[in-house]
Amino acid sequence: MVDRVRTSRRGLLGLGTAAVAGTAAATLSACDSKGSPRSAPAATVAFHGSRQAGIVTAQQDRLAFAAYDLTVSGSPAENRDALRELLKTWTAAARAMTEGKPVPGDNDIGAAPPADTGEAFGTPPANLTITIGFGPSLFDKRFGLADKRPAALADLPHFARDNLDATRSGGDIAIQACSDDPMVAFHAIRNLARLGRGTVVMRWSQLGFGRAASTSDKQETPRNLFGFKDGTRNIHGDPKQLDNWVWVGKETDQKWMRNGSYLVARRIQMRIEAWDRDFLTDQQNVFGRHKYTGAPLSGGNEFDAPNFHARAADGSAAIPPTSHMALAAHENNGGVRILRRAYNYTDGVIASSGELDAGLFFLCYQRDPRTQFVALQHKLSRSDALNEYIQHVGSGLYACPPGVTSDSGYWGEDLLA
Amino acid sequence: MRRTLTAAAVPAGLLAVGLLATGCQQSGKADPKGANRVSVTLTDDGCRPSPAKVGAGPVTFTITNKDSAKVREAELLRNGVIVGEKENLTPGLSGTFSLNLKAGKYQMYCPNAKTEKTDFTVTGTAADSTQDPAVRKALSAATTGYHDYVVSEVDLLLPATKKFTDAVRAGDVAKAKTLYAAARYHYETIEPVAESFGDLDPDVDARANDVTDPKSWTGFHRIEKALWQDRSLAGMATVANKLDADLLRLKALVAKQKYQPAQLANGATELLNEVASSKITGEEDRYSHTDLTDFEANVTGGRKAFDLLKPALDKTDPALASKVDEAYDGVFAALKPHAGTYSGTTFVDYSTVGEAQRRTLTQKVDALAEPLSQVAAKVTG
Numbered sequence: 161m162v163d164r165v166r167t168s169r170r171g172l173l174g175l176g177t178a179a180v181a182g183t184a185a186a187t188l189s190a191c192d193s194k195g196s197p198r199s200a201p202a203a204t205v206a207f208h209g210s211r212q213a214g215i216v217t218a219q220q221d222r223l224a225f226a227a228y229d230l231t232v233s234g235s236p237a238e239n240r241d242a243l244r245e246l247l248k249t250w251t252a253a254a255r256a257m258t259e260g261k262p263v264p265g266d267n268d269i270g271a272a273p274p275a276d277t278g279e280a281f282g283t284p285p286a287n288l289t290i291t292i293g294f295g296p297s298l299f300d301k302r303f304g305l306a307d308k309r310p311a312a313l314a315d316l317p318h319f320a321r322d323n324l325d326a327t328r329s330g331g332d333i334a335i336q337a338c339s340d341d342p343m344v345a346f347h348a349i350r351n352l353a354r355l356g357r358g359t360v361v362m363r364w365s366q367l368g369f370g371r372a373a374s375t376s377d378k379q380e381t382p383r384n385l386f387g388f389k390d391g392t393r394n395i396h397g398d399p400k401q402l403d404n405w406v407w408v409g410k411e412t413d414q415k416w417m418r419n420g421s422y423l424v425a426r427r428i429q430m431r432i433e434a435w436d437r438d439f440l441t442d443q444q445n446v447f448g449r450h451k452y453t454g455a456p457l458s459g460g461n462e463f464d465a466p467n468f469h470a471r472a473a474d475g476s477a478a479i480p481p482t483s484h485m486a487l488a489a490h491e492n493n494g495g496v497r498i499l500r501r502a503y504n505y506t507d508g509v510i511a512s513s514g515e516l517d518a519g520l521f522f523l524c525y526q527r528d529p530r531t532q533f534v535a536l537q538h539k540l541s542r543s544d545a546l547n548e549y550i551q552h553v554g555s556g557l558y559a560c561p562p563g564v565t566s567d568s569g570y571w572g573e574d575l576l577a
Numbered sequence: 578m579r580r581t582l583t584a585a586a587v588p589a590g591l592l593a594v595g596l597l598a599t600g601c602q603q604s605g606k607a608d609p610k611g612a613n614r615v616s617v618t619l620t621d622d623g624c625r626p627s628p629a630k631v632g633a634g635p636v637t638f639t640i641t642n643k644d645s646a647k648v649r650e651a652e653l654l655r656n657g658v659i660v661g662e663k664e665n666l667t668p669g670l671s672g673t674f675s676l677n678l679k680a681g682k683y684q685m686y687c688p689n690a691k692t693e694k695t696d697f698t699v700t701g702t703a704a705d706s707t708q709d710p711a712v713r714k715a716l717s718a719a720t721t722g723y724h725d726y727v728v729s730e731v732d733l734l735l736p737a738t739k740k741f742t743d744a745v746r747a748g749d750v751a752k753a754k755t756l757y758a759a760a761r762y763h764y765e766t767i768e769p770v771a772e773s774f775g776d777l778d779p780d781v782d783a784r785a786n787d788v789t790d791p792k793s794w795t796g797f798h799r800i801e802k803a804l805w806q807d808r809s810l811a812g813m814a815t816v817a818n819k820l821d822a823d824l825l826r827l828k829a830l831v832a833k834q835k836y837q838p839a840q841l842a843n844g845a846t847e848l849l850n851e852v853a854s855s856k857i858t859g860e861e862d863r864y865s866h867t868d869l870t871d872f873e874a875n876v877t878g879g880r881k882a883f884d885l886l887k888p889a890l891d892k893t894d895p896a897l898a899s900k901v902d903e904a905y906d907g908v909f910a911a912l913k914p915h916a917g918t919y920s921g922t923t924f925v926d927y928s929t930v931g932e933a934q935r936r937t938l939t940q941k942v943d944a945l946a947e948p949l950s951q952v953a954a955k956v957t958g
Contacts, residue, residue, distance in 0.1 A: 231940065231944070269954045270635065270675055270677075270954075271839055271953045271954040271957045272950075272951060272953065272954030273950050273951070354947065357943055357944055357947035357948075358900070358904060358944035358945075358947060358948065361940045361943075
């Protein structure tokens, strides 16, 4: 018996060594003669384009989000120059990283720290997109950009039940890095912070470990941490809807925002423990959907249109009017839609309560937040049955400029022109 | 005591690139600029370096295990001491390490092979051909200047500490408290140098959590605890005597110490890492809360090293030189609002500095340390 155990363990060890060697060899053989990583087939999203990637791009599995503040202290003209330098450096780095290359610079001078921090070496970009947005604070006196502030970038109002933490809100610049590989996404926000050292500091950041929306009809609808499918009725790539609801057009008062979009970020903490004690029927009434199939409570399948007039056997509305879906549905909001791009998050345990610190990092893109997110959220924050189980604890609003179209272009070029 | 940093680890010479060896070299250059390349193939018979002789200077070794199941590592030895190595190379794997080698006789050593040791020779002196003579001259002045600075700081450290230890021996708690921070100041300016002398720094500057046996804890912080927490100097005379003796030891050591330009630059960065990791957190002077004096001393000592390198850096990378200069100004400016008169220092009690202010201090230090970390490579030819 003892012998057998010993033999099998030795066997396992042997296997383990072989597996390790195999992996290492594969890594080595993936390098060409110059030693640069050979890009894995596909799995890249083009960085260049008239509109930024990472908005309508089929939603990747992982998120690393960061908000940065500029620390400049010169004259508006000097500060604008510093901002331009930063955006040029960041654009070049983002372009390289999304192509699966390291941050530009030397990585092999023995006496210098490597230009790239290295944790994503040998890893394909896994559909990495890096998307930038400018917060309202960027348009204050520091940069002399007040007259470039779009009217649509109006500060978000206070919504009922908001309990916002200033240290998890706002920021001059936001970066949304999405990839199917969490290391690759984190690598992006970390290296941008490093490249900006002395010009920017990271104000706050948020990791999202799993997507909680789908932005393409080719994707399965994922679930949020309440266990419900999220994003069933999202905009799934329909160009007409995107033009109507997501991309800024000629209507803007700021030409530099054409082909851009507005991002609203909300850190929505979930009262996980309380939710888990709620009975199934109530959970379903809170959302207006069946938990497992995702079908509306009015019947049919997941993607069938909900019937808000349908009645249950007892005569009450099949889909309760205070359910999350009923309140948010475009049918009940004059047709208004937003493009959702949310991620599930957890940050361990809340020190004061010992309960899970987890929830939804809600991201949404739109053409004008005033008539889209703000209008919807006013309604939801007052009446949503879900409010018993959630709390908005962080918030950000950012104007995402159009895309970069050439190797010499950079983010925000038209804003700073 | 913080990070153990031996003098030998600082020079540009001993920078193994083991990490890169496991992945892909990113920009296609396998080694530092102009490095000699030596390849070593591991076989059951041995590990013969090819070529067997190179000129002094940077050398990158590429070790390849073609098919040997029993020979899996190669080490470069000098007088029996390992100066570089690559381990865990199973058949089919290869790896590299880079060194800055001085002339002399070395051996390539591969345990378990039929012939374990093969001679390897480095000839001549390191080629300095890439370096402008004016830069070389400026760097030589910098290293001499830094030697003199360290010596002068230690010359201030000893009498300042003597005043402090005299008060401790006299059992005068109140007086010793006002002399504590002033004595430490000249130690903190040269901290990376002091840390390079083995157990000297632990004896002088260990914090309570740095020692395994509380009974063996000595140095400044042991007395700090006695003064501010125990409020009794019982048994501290012995610690005071040892502190004086340890600093005499330091004086003798720094008199003989020689520096390389990269050491000055890395030492300055190291000082900022000290600031960020232990001063801003308030861990350094946890009983006395005189951390800001240590903070200022660290930054001052680093700036001295940088100022000495600046004439050379102005020639090799003037933009970087002015960037670092500005960032140093930024750090000193960030310290200004915390001026005060507390316990014989020119700063406030650090426990009154709030979280947001500490965050700002860290951000200023990071903004300086990032460009400063680029300096070493610009002063190493």
